[in-house]
Amino acid sequence: MSQLxxxxxxxxxxxxxxxxxxxxxxxxxxxxxxxxxxMVKVSPKGPPLLRRPFSLASxxxxxxxxxxxxxxxxxxxxxxxxxxxxxxxxxxxxxxRGFSFEDLAFPGELLLIGGGRGIAPLYYLAQKLKERxxxxxxxxxxxxxxxxxxxxxxxxxxxxxxxxxATEDGSLGxxxxxxxxxxxxxxxxxxxxxxxxxxxxxxxxxxxxxxxWNLPGEFSLEAFMGCGFGVCWGCVxxxxxxxxxxxxxxCQEGPVFSREDIKWSEEE
Amino acid sequence: MVDLSVDLGFxxxxxxxxxxxxxxxxxxxxxxxxxxxxxxxxVVKGLYFxxxxxxxxxxxxxxxAGLLNxxxxxxxxxxxxxxxxxxxxxxxxxxxxxxxxxxxxxxxxRVVRYLDDHPGIAFYELNISCPxxxxxxxxxxxxxxxxxxxxxxxxxxxxxxxxxxxxxxxxDITIIARxxxxxxxxxxxxxxxxxxxxxxxxxxxxxxxxVWGGLSGPAIKPLALRMxxxxxxxxxxxxxxxxxxxxxxxxLEFLAVGAKAVEVGTANFVNPRVTLQIxxxxxxxxxxxxxxxxxxxxxxxxxxxEKQKT
Numbered sequence: 001m002s003q004l005x006x007x008x009x010x011x012x013x014x015x016x017x018x019x020x021x022x023x024x025x026x027x028x029x030x031x032x033x034x035x036x037x038x039m040v041k042v043s044p045k046g047p048p049l050l051r052r053p054f055s056l057a058s059x060x061x062x063x064x065x066x067x068x069x070x071x072x073x074x075x076x077x078x079x080x081x082x083x084x085x086x087x088x089x090x091x092x093x094x095x096x097r098g099f100s101f102e103d104l105a106f107p108g109e110l111l112l113i114g115g116g117r118g119i120a121p122l123y124y125l126a127q128k129l130k131e132r133x134x135x136x137x138x139x140x141x142x143x144x145x146x147x148x149x150x151x152x153x154x155x156x157x158x159x160x161x162x163x164x165x166a167t168e169d170g171s172l173g174x175x176x177x178x179x180x181x182x183x184x185x186x187x188x189x190x191x192x193x194x195x196x197x198x199x200x201x202x203x204x205x206x207x208x209x210x211x212x213w214n215l216p217g218e219f220s221l222e223a224f225m226g227c228g229f230g231v232c233w234g235c236v237x238x239x240x241x242x243x244x245x246x247x248x249x250x251c252q253e254g255p256v257f258s259r260e261d262i263k264w265s266e267e268e
Numbered sequence: 269m270v271d272l273s274v275d276l277g278f279x280x281x282x283x284x285x286x287x288x289x290x291x292x293x294x295x296x297x298x299x300x301x302x303x304x305x306x307x308x309x310x311v312v313k314g315l316y317f318x319x320x321x322x323x324x325x326x327x328x329x330x331x332x333a334g335l336l337n338x339x340x341x342x343x344x345x346x347x348x349x350x351x352x353x354x355x356x357x358x359x360x361x362x363x364x365x366x367x368x369x370x371x372x373x374x375x376x377x378r379v380v381r382y383l384d385d386h387p388g389i390a391f392y393e394l395n396i397s398c399p400x401x402x403x404x405x406x407x408x409x410x411x412x413x414x415x416x417x418x419x420x421x422x423x424x425x426x427x428x429x430x431x432x433x434x435x436x437x438x439x440d441i442t443i444i445a446r447x448x449x450x451x452x453x454x455x456x457x458x459x460x461x462x463x464x465x466x467x468x469x470x471x472x473x474x475x476x477x478x479v480w481g482g483l484s485g486p487a488i489k490p491l492a493l494r495m496x497x498x499x500x501x502x503x504x505x506x507x508x509x510x511x512x513x514x515x516x517x518x519x520l521e522f523l524a525v526g527a528k529a530v531e532v533g534t535a536n537f538v539n540p541r542v543t544l545q546i547x548x549x550x551x552x553x554x555x556x557x558x559x560x561x562x563x564x565x566x567x568x569x570x571x572x573x574e575k576q577k578t
Contacts, residue, residue: 246321
């Protein structure tokens with residue numbers, strides 16, 4: 001059950017246009033799971049009028065904290081980036097259905113594939129997978145070096161058994177798209193499942209590769225949302241339900257969907 | 269304790285605050301945030317007879333102090349509503365108002381006939397004004413004759429009171445209001461959303477898949493308030509005000525001009541508890557003004573007399 005709370009900002013880290021903000025929110029931390037999100041009121045009185053959705057990038061039950069990781073791209077994220085520790089902000093969460101990983105067991109490798117700010121829910125997922133002693137391979141790509149700010153934390157916290165970085169300009173890791181790397185990397189026969197979040201074009205390409213490799217995958221989809229808790233029906237996408245595609249709410253039935261259920265193009 | 273109850277003639281409600289159709293789902297989605305029984309009424313999402321997918325995405329664009337939508341009334345249809353939702357709303361002791369839709373006169377009638385057999389609905393809100401479901405934004409509420417025809421037909425088909433929801437996208441809303449009243453509508457609610465457009469200047473494409481949509485939110489409040497005032501002056505049946513209400517003071521403006529109750533819409537998306545806050549604010553306002561009943565405040569608006577022009 002989600003809640004509407006006022007949370008105090010506990011910590012804020014930034015790297016250029018990327019921010020990692022931690023909130024004291026024990027009510028949310030107690031319920032949160034990887035892949036879920038929160039709706040944040042970035043200005044108390046607006047504008048913007050509506051809340052903005054952010055994937056959870058972490059949740060710590062003992063500390064009573066949750067965190068989001070975002071890129072400053074528009075009005076909402078710009079305002080959000082200006083908050084300082086100690087300030088209060090209104091949150092609704094945790095919302096949506098997250099990744100399913102409860103049934104996964106060793107041995108086997110799990111591929112976490114994130115593009116840019118799409119690393120956020122995977123950063124949280126990796127923590128949970130490592131707690132379970134699972135083997136995690138993280139693919140983390142961006143346009144340039146500065147788009148991969150969580151690489152150090154991923155390494156420091158040992159959240160990946162193998163961390164593969166890619167930048168389009170070659171400033172760090174492989175030169176090219178993360179999907180190129182994925183194609184070139186020899187897929188281990190132990191690979192079991194992929195978890196993906198990033199730009200639409202990237203996710204579509206990854207979905208194709210997974211289909212070719214006959215590998216299950218879960219994708220965290222992004223959408224503009226009116227409410228985030230299922231009442232406005234604004235964030236829909238064509239998703240397979242039974243034998244047919246239906247317009248399904250990303251906020252309520254998602255944001256995480258299985259690869260084979262997502263309609264990636266008009267032809268499907 | 270202030271008496272916030274209001275009388276719509278055919279029903280007395282515990283307070284004048286409803287959630288507006290399309291902004292609280294089927295009501296059940298709001299349960300994590302509020303007790304439905306504390307609301308004057310819960311107007312559930314518009315129901316057609318059959319389930320519907322609604323419009324393709326993108327369906328929403330945020331505008332300055334507003335929200336432009338072209339959702340297109342997706343829904344589960346009356347059977348699933350009566351079977352799965354209504355008993356749960358009943359359990360929550362919610363005052364349920366069902367927003368009734370139809371593609372044809374016949375469908376409106378089928379919806380109310382079907383729902384009349386199910387207990388737990390206080391009255392119907394007749395949605396003749398959704399701008400997103402017909403080509404070119406055409407809907408019955410744009411035409412007095414079509415309004416009269418549909419309201420008369422539904423009125424004959426149901427045992428329950430009906431409240432007709434009007435569109436603001438007309439030159440003179442009082443003409444439509446009078447048509448609905450003459451056709452037997454027991455109350456009127458207004459306004460639905462204002463037709464609007466948003467353009468992506470990079471691509472030259474509309475921001476909504478449906479090209480245009482309906483504007484809601486604080487941006488429309490003064491427009492809606494003017495229309496509510498005009499309609500209150502025109503008809504005898506109770507009027508329920510809708511349009512951009514976020515605070516208790518917004519609600520009071522509508523009550524002042526004579527609305528017997530109000531519906532809160534877009535604000536629910538931002539704060540799903542906003543209706544309860546508005547109810548508290550009404551309580552506080554009445555205490556401050558030493559009003560024992562909110563009904564003593566309704567219709568208190570007194571326009572200043574125009575000064576004689578020389």
